[in-house]
Amino acid sequence: MAEFMRCTSPMLEVAQALLEAGGEELKTCYQCGTCTSVCPWGNLIEFSPRRFIETARLGLEGFEEATWTCVQCRMCQDRCPQQIDIPQIFRAVRGVLSEGGSTPPALRVPLAGLRGEGNPWVEPREKKTAWATKNDVPALAPEHEVVLFACCANEYEARNQRDGVAVAGLMKAAGVSFGYLGKEGTCCGDLIATTGAESLFSLLRKTNLNALGGVSARTTVTISPHCLNAFRNRYPAVLGMTFRHVTELWDELLREGVLKPSRGGAARVTYHDPCYLGRHNGVYEAPRNVLKAIPGIELVEMAHHHERSICCGGGGGGAWMERPKGERLGDLRVMEAVSTGADTLVTACPYCVQMLEASVLGLNLEGKIKVRTVSELLSDSIAQGGVE
Amino acid sequence: MSKLKVAVYWAASCGGCDVAILDIHEKVLAVNEACEFFLWPIAMDFKYADVEALPDKHIDLTLFNGAIRNSENKHIAELLRRKSKVLVAFGSCAHTGGIPALANLYSKDQIFHRAYVESPSTVNPQGTLPQTATPVTEGELTIPTMFDHVYSLDQVVDVEYYVPGCPPNPERIWEVLFAVVSGATLPPPGSVIGAGERALCDSCGRKRTEDKRITGFNRVATTPLDPDICFLDQGLICLGPVTRDGCGQQCVKASNMPCRGCYGLPPGITDQGAKMIAAVASVIDAREPEDIRKIVATLPDQAGYYYRFSMSQSMLGRKKA
């Protein structure tokens, strides 16, 4: 008889483990499906956060597959009528699965890199500050008022080094008293926290807390929205420090008249909101204000912008996961950008830069659209010396 | 008829109460006629030993003024208690602690430090503080021990009656003495005598509004005072509403000054400060916490205002250690 019983029983032990790992809010879901309908993956693949929650809640088979798809863009959470922190549920499940040894192979490399060398590219730790030395970025000294915290991507990855150099150049031009937190610091751990690697994240956090705990500056400026998010939302507020994103700094310096852009940039640009700057941290206008302040730049919006912006696909560990053509959120975003008629797709996050550039290449649109950062465009527009 | 046996004593106080007895003027002769004094340090010479030698309950009436501040005050209070049939807490200090009890807002250490080390006129580089016993070549010199706390008389010994005031109104004093001397029936023990049964406002003729609003507290020194209008209506703290009537209103009527509360609580309330806050704060003209705090801040030293004469009898009694 038994083989004819095609029924599944709830696996409450599994469900209980998920609840204990921080998936408490699983219980309040009433299965309306808003999450699924607003999830950007819906445009490309079959993916239902709702079904994920329902299966996870009862410990039913099937939720494991969906676990690693989520890019933590937070669209679902913002729209959830029950105000459920759905990204957190994914993180909790990931934590449980990782403990059981089910980390996807693609993630093992960056995890090993972070564990061994403090960066996801498995580059030797010694190379961390090479970019700064080469480009005369001042190292942090006690008299500095601002800490510059660069993303691993700015440090180890060639494309994003350009952004880092632009940031340092602008800070110098504006006369900001700043220094770069080099070897004492390490990766902020934000993206790794989203993959459920809690213990590794705590390790990285400890290193950074030690490094920042010892400095006298009261403000830290990050280039990546992920570092910003880690400091603002995942680190304890014990440091008593203010954390700001570079675009917020530029916006302020422009308003105060310290920075005066004079040379025009690209004629028509569109701005892609990084999820971790926008939805996660509520910064929507600062980068736009910067772009609007640059002479000659015309800012147009894509179909999805501000709170409705679509993820580049790099969040939640997505940056390291290979996806077949036709299943790339970055492609969707680049096509949306192209359809605005813009010649430049501007963003403000190293991972967005990586993902969007990969899509531009993959779609053979190199001649049609460039990917730049807000800092790069601003840097271009500041005359040599910058400050009058 | 034998003369009434009387003692008058002065503990922690200024001496004004003693003087007030003399302020009954020529009637003091009648008192002298009717009374035999066994102790009255300010007026006559007696030794404590003489009192100690008296049989218990020998004295008919003791008027005890002053608070209990040190071991000597307490010793004499207990002595006079033993020797007296009727012990009267005479004046604010004995009644409710009076001005000396404001010291309860400080610790003994703070007071010593202020008096013997900090005060501008003091030169005391070693920081020497009073010692209760000092060895000298001739032996040991002792002075009374200062207590941590200032007490009203009834916090140390049982008391039959209270005559309030700083000082008591001479007319009231005469009424009390006359009653005792003439053998009139005395009220039940524990009563306040020589004072009224209502609050001071009852006999105050100042005009009051029916729509009181306090927008800020004024101070006597910096405000022109209208002699016909209720002080509260002028934004001044007047303790009249929480003070027993009977003083004759030397302050309010004769001097155009708000009542300071020396006659103590009227019957029916338990704490001058608490009641004054309840009454005054209710009519503060503000609704937002910030605005209320601003108005409250215009009245510094509330405890000093409200418990000027009644700290010993206040519900909290003293500052927390």
Place this chain on the structure above:
Amino acid sequence: MTNDPKIVAFLCHWCSYTGADLAGTSRIKYTPAVRIVRVMCSGRIEPSFVLKALKEGADGVLICGCHPGDCHYQEGNYKALRRFHMLKEMLGQFGLEGDRVRLEWVSASEGDRFAKLADSFTEEIRRLGPLAWKRVGNESERRVA
């Protein structure tokens, strides 16, 4: 457990007491340290109640009334608010930590809030330690009653 703080809470009948009832009917658990005394309106609450409670051994006093604008008797809560601020100022002179006496608005529908408030206030008082006002003063100097 007997070392737990003792807290007297004065609650107005219409909002806060009803809110505390709602915490009960909703079976929300909170500390037993908070003991409730009911008055019809927070406007009835006098500073002497607070002093009495402190003197009788309370470590903290909580005053709750209707939210501003919601007073069943129009403005009683504003009167409580004014007295509270003036009393707090004076209690400071008596060396009392400002947080030992607290005023909060709790509506009839805020059972959950009342329970949370009871817990957080008790926690705060526990942090401040026992008040033991009954023992303030010097027993040896005073007459033995």
Place this chain on the structure above:
Amino acid sequence: MSHEPRIGVYVCHCGVNIAGVVDVKRVAAEMASEAGVVLSREYKFMCSTPGQEMIIDDIQSHGLNRVVVAACSPRMHEGTFQGACRKAGVNAYFFQMANIREHDSWVTLDKEEATRKAIALTRAAVRRVRNHEPLETRQVEVRKEVLVIGGGIAGIEAALTVAESGNHVYLVEREPTIGGHMARFDKTFPTLDCSACILTPKMNAVGSHPNITLMTSCEVEEVKGFVGNFDVKVKRKARYVDHDKCTGCGACVEKCPVKVPSEFDEGLSKRKAIYTPFPQAVPNKPVIDRAACTYFRTGKCRLCERFCEPKAIAFEQQESTQEIQVGAIIVATGFEFYRGEALSWYGHGRYPNVITALEFERLNNASGPTEGVLRMADGRVPQSVAILHCIGSRDKNYQEYCSRVCCMYSLKFAHLVKEKTGAEVFEFYIDMRSPGKGYEEFHDRIREEGAHLIRGKVGEVTDLAVNPEEQGRLIVVAEDTLAGSRLRVPVDMVVLSPGLSAHRDSKVAQLLKCAVDKNGFFIEKHPKLAPVDTATDGVFLAGCCQGPKDIPDTVAQSQAAAAKALALATRGVVEAEGRTACIDPEVCAGCKLCVSLCPYKAISFDTAKEISVVNEVLCKGCGTCAAACPSGAAQARHFKDVHIFNEIEGVLAL
């Protein structure tokens, strides 16, 4: 009267509600040693008849003169036990209750702690009751007139019910006509009666009833007094038309040259500056919209005046105030549709063919802007329509509660669309809620009619087409949670079904000293057993002001509220609160502080005796005067200092 206290203490088990946590035997034993306690018992259910009889027997056989019951909240059973005391000849105010259920056994986990707390709370009651005094309650006559605030179906029904009994009603409505939301609906679920057909006769009945004074364009401005004796000030806004002279001929409306969007039609049609809101309005006489009127704006025009034969135009009319006296008040202020941010997520205001429920009602109404033909913005009749449930409802970001009626009215919409246009209907819902008489059957009928009911909340409405079929249409994106598929449904028109919200701008609750819940709805006295009473005696609730409800429930509640008001009027008298303030003339020093503080002006100053005096009829017993009286002359009966001090000592004694 100064006999020694002989107290009986009764500790209730309340089944296991108390006894399961609190050691009731220990509580009773502890109380036995308190001064004045003659006997101390525990019993399973004190509020039961045997429980009450036990108290009565003990009072008689043991000569008790004070009673303490430690049980539930006094809000629950104080009256019950006071009644038992009274029956046994003990004044009701010699009773005191200790709340060891809501404030103890239900909120405490630790049994030992719960027992200690119960002992403390009961001891407080025992110590307090010793010092209680007997209080007298007085009887006050009740006025027969009733005020109804709000002229929607709830107010109309309540007014008619009261008026039919022969009592007089004042019906106050702030709009120029009665009728409320119901007058704007096309059909009513589940029977599909024409809304106007069933409402209009009632509106007319109100307009012509000899026992109803209809006060439109009026607002309640001030309410004073108490149950049975309310003094109400009503502000009458200027209408600029003398309704006594006006015959309602309509010549003025016809001639008026100004056109502005009609509120009644949700701005989908125009009305004149002088207008009657809709053809069946009651009163069916026009008013002038001052903001739109050319004469008021420029000083010129007066066309309406020229064409008014009865000379009813009154540009000089001013706002006026009328005072009325009533014994009871029925609140029927209704609701408004949710109009918040959630609408914009679904494109309302961005896409012209995304409309709200109320717009849909008007578009479907034969007297509406399209004469009942469902049209899109460009005039075409839609081929497909999506109806979205729960807009702003069941959503912690907006309104957490379920509005109860939206599922049903949305199903009604599906029927109307089908019937009128034959279009495909897609209805997106989270859960289908149809618990009413005939409601589930109506739901079935709509399915049978072929509407596509899809279980899934819509995430987005967009015009971004990804294929030719979607081109030029609105695409509704949702997950069909039953199929587990993400859907993109292209439609011509989207109807948003928002929930019901409380009137946020209303001052009525404040004027009546009624509490509202966190959503702004009036709080009833008891959610189950007193659903039309409020905490303010003599004020009753009808309809959606208390919470979202459908028409049958609204009408039922209106009739219930009317019955409550009539019961009060029929009884003719009310017992006034015994726990009032008093001022001891022997103690009062005449400082006048209390006079300024009394919120009810119940204290006056007797200039002859120079003391303050309480008018106990006006006093509500808040105790503010007692708290503020510096000399202790003002006392709050039953809440005197001594009582509170006793309680404080009691609760701190363990």
